Amino acid sequence: MLVTGGEILTKARAGKYGVAAFNTNDLEITQAIIHTAEKLSSPVIVQLSEGAIKYAGLSDLTNLVADLARRASVPVAIHLDHGSSFESCMKAIRAGFTSVMIDASHHNFADNVRDTKKVVEAAHFMGVTVEAELGRLGGIEEHIVVDEADAFLTDPQEAVQFVEQTGVDYLAIAIGTSHGAFKGKGRPYIDHARIETIGGLLSIPLVAHGSSGVPAYIVERLRAAGGEIGEAAGIADDDLTRACQHGIAKVNVDTDLRLAFTVGIREVLQKNPKEFDPRKILGPARDLMAELITHKLTVLGSVGKA
Ligand code: 13P
Numbered sequence: 001m002l003v004t005g006g007e008i009l010t011k012a013r014a015g016k017y018g019v020a021a022f023n024t025n026d027l028e029i030t031q032a033i034i035h036t037a038e039k040l041s042s043p044v045i046v047q048l049s050e051g052a053i054k055y056a057g058l059s060d061l062t063n064l065v066a067d068l069a070r071r072a073s074v075p076v077a078i079h080l081d082h083g084s085s086f087e088s089c090m091k092a093i094r095a096g097f098t099s100v101m102i103d104a105s106h107h108n109f110a111d112n113v114r115d116t117k118k119v120v121e122a123a124h125f126m127g128v129t130v131e132a133e134l135g136r137l138g139g140i141e142e143h144i145v146v147d148e149a150d151a152f153l154t155d156p157q158e159a160v161q162f163v164e165q166t167g168v169d170y171l172a173i174a175i176g177t178s179h180g181a182f183k184g185k186g187r188p189y190i191d192h193a194r195i196e197t198i199g200g201l202l203s204i205p206l207v208a209h210g211s212s213g214v215p216a217y218i219v220e221r222l223r224a225a226g227g228e229i230g231e232a233a234g235i236a237d238d239d240l241t242r243a244c245q246h247g248i249a250k251v252n253v254d255t256d257l258r259l260a261f262t263v264g265i266r267e268v269l270q271k272n273p274k275e276f277d278p279r280k281i282l283g284p285a286r287d288l289m290a291e292l293i294t295h296k297l298t299v300l301g302s303v304g305k306a
Contacts, residue, residue, distance in 0.1 A: 005077040005099025006129030009205035018244035018300035021045035023254035032289035047079040074306035105133035135174030177210035199247025212255035225266035
């Protein structure tokens, strides 16, 4: 069933588990997400970035996701990931999104409050819940490039003021994670003390961006199938479990599905150079994404929570 992000995330925060928000661009990714969530009786969030919308078309992709979401046996929200403007958020809501993120985190505090508040007021009027971000992540994602040195973590007192002044429904906090497949050498850092402090001050659901695990076996399979990737590293499973105990309720994952999709395709084509049936090429990619999704939902503790 199609529900708001707020409905899913408020329960998750109260129940101390996390709900995965997976990015999609197409049919195979969307099916892997929603069908796996159904199989495991888990709520889930399907999110579209502005890049995904540009690639697949707002109406085409939203209608595809919304149809699967409405028919799903579990709660599903359609979320705009990193909305860059009021207009972008309004277009998404009009197309059928039930949750939007306004990302004005690159602005100063006052301007972030101003932009977020404007979206919150309009979205609430239309029954849609809103995510905003305070602080900055390192790493790179589509149009967002934040220099590692320029990234700064969320200040707990500012987070309280921000929520009071904007009325935002869930807040993305910068806790050391970053977007992409390269989150640091060895075991990437995650600031648990900061999560605990902010989680203690705020009762709304908190959001962790950049939460892909970048599993070693997927990286190895990518290399074995001819892919090239540097020193990839993601967020450890037990770090996510711990974060969800202290207020993180929405866990954003994009890179893991990108990796699984690519490995699936590479392996088929490497093994069967004569193959040209798209279903035989994309099918295994969908299966491999479903495996990673199963693992993530289990780690976050949302299995059986639908
Ligand atoms: P990853 O790059 O770790 O998958 O993070 C995605 C994300 O945060 C989307 O908003």
